[in-house]
Structures are given as C-alpha cells and as structure tokens.
Amino acid sequence: MIDVLSLLIQPLGQTLLMIVVSTLIATIFGGGLGILLFALSNDRFAGARRGALVAKHVADRVINMLRSFPYIILMVLVLPISRLIVGTSLGTIAAIVPLSIAAIPFLARIVESSLSEIDSGVIDAAISCAASKRRIVFAILIPEALPSLISGLTLTMISLLGYSAMAGVIGGGGLGDLAIRYGYQRFRGDVMAVAVITIIVLVELIQFAGTALANRIRSSR
Amino acid sequence: MFHAERPEEAADQALIAQPSYHASLREGLFAPARALFQNISVSTHAHPPNVMRIDGVSKAFGGHRVLNGISLDVPKGSIHGIIGKSGAGKTTLIRIAGLLEKPDSGLVRYEGIEPPVHLLRGRALLEARRKTGFVFQSFNLFASRTAGENVAFPLEAAGWPHAKIRGRVAELLDLVGLSDKADRPAMHLSGGEKQRIAIARALANRPSILFSDEATSALDPETTRSVLGLIRSLREMLGLTVIMVTHQMEVVRRTCDTVSVIEGGTIVEQGLVSEVFTTTRSDAARAFLKEDHDD
Numbered sequence: 089m090i091d092v093l094s095l096l097i098q099p100l101g102q103t104l105l106m107i108v109v110s111t112l113i114a115t116i117f118g119g120g121l122g123i124l125l126f127a128l129s130n131d132r133f134a135g136a137r138r139g140a141l142v143a144k145h146v147a148d149r150v151i152n153m154l155r156s157f158p159y160i161i162l163m164v165l166v167l168p169i170s171r172l173i174v175g176t177s178l179g180t181i182a183a184i185v186p187l188s189i190a191a192i193p194f195l196a197r198i199v200e201s202s203l204s205e206i207d208s209g210v211i212d213a214a215i216s217c218a219a220s221k222r223r224i225v226f227a228i229l230i231p232e233a234l235p236s237l238i239s240g241l242t243l244t245m246i247s248l249l250g251y252s253a254m255a256g257v258i259g260g261g262g263l264g265d266l267a268i269r270y271g272y273q274r275f276r277g278d279v280m281a282v283a284v285i286t287i288i289v290l291v292e293l294i295q296f297a298g299t300a301l302a303n304r305i306r307s308s309r
Numbered sequence: 310m311f312h313a314e315r316p317e318e319a320a321d322q323a324l325i326a327q328p329s330y331h332a333s334l335r336e337g338l339f340a341p342a343r344a345l346f347q348n349i350s351v352s353t354h355a356h357p358p359n360v361m362r363i364d365g366v367s368k369a370f371g372g373h374r375v376l377n378g379i380s381l382d383v384p385k386g387s388i389h390g391i392i393g394k395s396g397a398g399k400t401t402l403i404r405i406a407g408l409l410e411k412p413d414s415g416l417v418r419y420e421g422i423e424p425p426v427h428l429l430r431g432r433a434l435l436e437a438r439r440k441t442g443f444v445f446q447s448f449n450l451f452a453s454r455t456a457g458e459n460v461a462f463p464l465e466a467a468g469w470p471h472a473k474i475r476g477r478v479a480e481l482l483d484l485v486g487l488s489d490k491a492d493r494p495a496m497h498l499s500g501g502e503k504q505r506i507a508i509a510r511a512l513a514n515r516p517s518i519l520f521s522d523e524a525t526s527a528l529d530p531e532t533t534r535s536v537l538g539l540i541r542s543l544r545e546m547l548g549l550t551v552i553m554v555t556h557q558m559e560v561v562r563r564t565c566d567t568v569s570v571i572e573g574g575t576i577v578e579q580g581l582v583s584e585v586f587t588t589t590r591s592d593a594a595r596a597f598l599k600e601d602h603d604d
Contacts, residue, residue, distance in 0.1 A: 207447075207449070209447050210452075212409055212443070212449060213445065213449035213507075213510075214451070214462070215438075216409060216438065216441065216443035216520075217463035217466055217510065217513075218436075218438035218439045218466055218467065219465075219466035220435065223465075223466055227462070227466075228451055231451075232451060232452060232453050309495075
C-alpha cells in the first residue's frame with residue numbers, strides 16, 4: 089500500500105498543476121472573451137452595431153469549432169503551438185497549453201451565459217447611474233453574476249480534470265496516466281483503484297468548494 | 310452645468326443638516342409651493358424655463374410603431390404625469406426622455422445642454438445622464454451591494470473620492486429616511502424601502518430631473534402613498550422636476566401638477582391635472598377618470 093501511495097504523489101502533483109494553471113489561464117482569457125461575447129450581443133453595450141454583429145458571428149464560429157474537437161485530437165493538433173509558447177511539446181507544462189485552449193472557449197460560453205442572465209432592469213439602473221460601460225461590467229455585472237460565475241468555474245475545473253487524464257499521451261503525466269500505465273498496462277488493479285478514487289475525491293472536493301462558496305455569496309444577499 | 314447655478318443648492322445643503330425640517334417635509338406641509346404650480350401652462354411657450362423638451366419623437370420596434378411624433382415640454386420644478394394603458398407607449402417615452410433609449414426621429418433636449426441630448430455619446434452622454442435620475446417599477450437595486458453601496462454607485466461612477474462618498478451617502482439615506490439601513494443587503498429590504506433606496510441612488514448626483522417609471526406599481530396602497538409623498542417633498546426641497554409614468558389615475562391625482570394622456574403612441578390630452586380630468590375631451594382620459602371613480 090505504501091508503494092501504491094508513493095506512486096501516487098508525483099502524478100497527483102502533475103494533475104493539480106495542470107488543472108490549477110489552466111483554470112487560471114482560462115479565467116483570464118476565457119473570462120475576457122466571455123465578457124466580450126456578452127457585450128457584442130447585448131444591445132445596451134455594442135450589440136446593435138454592424139461591426140459587433142460581424143465580430144460576434146466570427147467569434148461564435150471559432151468557439152464552436154474549438155469546442156467540437158475531441159480533446160485528444162485537439163491536444164495533438166496544438167503540439168506546434170505548445171512548442172512555440174512553452175518551448176516544448178512534451179511534459180506537464182506542455183500539456184497545460186491544450187488544456188487552456190480547450191478551457192478558454194468553454195469558460196467564455198459560461199461567462200457569456202451568466203452575464204446574459206442578469207435582469208436587463210439592473211443594467212438599465214446601472215446605465216442611469218451614469219457609469220461607463222467598463223465600470224458597469226466590472227463593478228456591477230460581474231459581482232451580480234458572481235455565484236453563477238463560480239458555479240461555471242467549478243464546472244470548468246472538473247472538465248479540465250477529465251481532460252487532464254489524457255495528458256499522458258503527450259507525456260504530461262497525471263493521475264489518468266498513472267491509471268493507464270500501471271493499472272491497465274501492468275495489470276496493477278490496486279494502482280488503478282487508487283488513481284480512480286483519487287480523481288473521484290478531487291471532483292468531490294472541487295464541487296464541494298465551488299458550491300459552498302456560491303451558496304455563501306447567495307445567502308449573504 | 311446648470312445645476313451648479315441653482316440658487317436652491319446652497320439652501321438644500323443647509324436644510325439637509327436639519328432633521329426636523331425633514332420630518333415636516335414628510336408630512337407634506339407645502340401648500341405655498343404647490344400654489345406656485347397652479348398657473349403653469351403646458352404650452353410650448355410657458356414661462357418657467359422648460360427643463361426638458363421633447364419634440365416630435367417617434368420610435369418603432371421591429372416595424373411596430375410605438376411612439377408617433379410625441380412632443381412634450383416640462384417646466385422646471387413641476388411634476389408631470391404620463392398616463393396611459395399598457396402598450397400605449399408611455400414606458401418607451403420615458404426611457405427615451407431619460408436617455409435609456411434613442412428615438413428613431415425627433416429631438417430630446419435638456420435645459421443648458423447642447424446639442425440635443427439624444428445625440429450625445431461617450432463622456433458628454435454620461436455628463437447629461439448625471440442631470441437625471443431614474444427609478445423603476447421593479448426597483449432594480451444591485452443585489453451584490455448593500456443599501457448604502459447602491460446609493461454610492463453613481464458617486465463612484467462620477468469619480469468621487471471615498472471619504473466624500475461616505476458623507477454624501479449618509480446625507481441621501483437621511484433624505485429618504487433610511488439611515489439605519491445603510492449596511493443591509495439590498496435584497497433584505499422591504500418593497501417600500503427598496504424604492505426609497507432606489508430614489509436615493511437616483512438623486513446621488515443631484516440631478517435636475519427625476520424619471521419615475523411606474524415606481525409605485527409594485528407597492529401596496531399605503532407604501533405607494535408614502536413613496537409618492539417622498540417624491541413630492543423631494544421636489545419641494547431640491548427643486549426637482551419629476552416626470553412620472555403610471556397607469557394609475559390615483560397616482561396622477563395625488564402627485565402630479567400636469568399630465569399627458571397617451572394612447573396609441575400619441576398624446577391625446579395634456580394640461581393641468583385639475584383641468585384634464587374635469588373637462589376631458591379624450592376617451593382615454595375619460596376611461597381613466599371612470600376607473601378612478603370605480604376604485
């Protein structure tokens with residue numbers, strides 16, 4: 089058992105590194121893209137203008153395309169990009185690149201839909217307070233949508249945990265890789281079980297923390 | 310920039326410091342000021358300067374014409390009611406007047422601002438919006454903020470320093486009688502309290518015009534009366550001009566000096582409340598009068 093647990097340490101670290109870093113990257117870029125998608129389609133912001141309609145259309149096509157790739161294929165396709173950005177196409181750091189690329193459009197859609205759910209009357213009120221669009225987004229809309237944004241971020245992290253199980257294909261390691269190499273290829277049922285249970289526990293922890301945080305914000309209102 | 314020149318401004322400041330004055334205002338003891346408005350005519354050449362002029366405004370949504378060449382002048386310091394059935398176009402009209410919507414054609418002018426405000430963009434548009442406050446039927450408070458933080462938002466947006474915001478928020482909460490609710494989450498307030506906070510928020514930047522879109526329609530009769538009383542006393546105290554949309558005759562009768570009856574996107578009757586509803590010429594006005602008696 090000690091031997092199984094010692095096998096677990098490094099892959100667990102790799103998995104955590106992959107999902108935490110790619111979630112952070114996705115929060116910055118996916119969050120920004122989500123705000124942009126919302127602003128482009130909302131007529132209180134840029135929505136009615138022709139340029140906005142075109143930009144929204146292009147963004148929609150690109151996002152849908154990225155989201156429709158099976159992750160394992162996306163991972164291989166972005167190998168050259170990984171080499172360009174992090175200098176290598178193999179290993180845990182390299183695996184963060186396709187994870188982020190998958191998570192950005194995913195989170196962007198979640199942010200877009202969270203912001204779109206805000207009552208238009210609240211946006212009217214913010215406009216009538218003579219606030220700039222930027223201030224309305226950052227001082228009102230994001231705080232208003234915060235519980236729903238946190239739920240979306242939780243969802244993104246859990247998806248990333250699933251995707252990260254495939255990182256072994258490009259030498260990224262992680263818990264999924266451990267399960268395949270030891271559990272499946274070397275017939276170590278005990279390692280397989282421990283790896284899978286660890287993944288289940290991680291999912292539960294992420295979901296628990298996300299739900300608790302979102303509920304806490306909701307109940308303070 | 311005309312509100313800086315308002316002589317009342319200094320007086321407001323002095324009055325705000327005296328709580329006893331507020332108490333008497335809330336009772337509505339302002340017969341002399343009310344008398345002032347008996348002689349106001351709604352014609353285009355009225356003598357008290359018009360704070361707002363709307364000229365031939367039309368608006369359509371998806372081919373459906375909602376407003377049809379509406380003109381409206383609102384003299385400074387008056388409370389003007391816009392009454393009509395649902396679908397008559399009154400909400401669209403007040404949203405255009407209050408810079409929440411742009412007209413397809415026609416002009417919207419505020420006193421002292423050139424060009425007509427509906428043409429403004431960017432900073433100039435924000436400056437013009439600071440001359441207005443808007444209150445809504447569903448209050449539209451920010452759930453992520455406390456009552457006090459809701460009132461602070463327009464001040465943050467206007468770039469006030471934090472220390473000054475705190476003082477002004479306290480002043481505004483006092484004005485609407487909710488000083489003790491500053492730290493309540495906005496959603497924990499009662500309906501009447503929410504609307505008072507919304508009014509305080511609307512008044513934060515010392516606007517000249519307060520727009521009210523069915524502000525009391527979600528409130529019970531008693532709360533309605535108290536919110537309308539507050540609006541009247543704020544008009545007296547701050548020299549506000551108030552434009553209020555309603556479908557309730559009671560609200561107009563109780564609160565407004567002048568009224569426009571709107572039907573099918575046009576104004577069918579306009580004038581002093583006392584006159585419009587004694588010598589009604591339009592069926593729409595008569596319908597409202599009847600409804601009022603039925604109540």
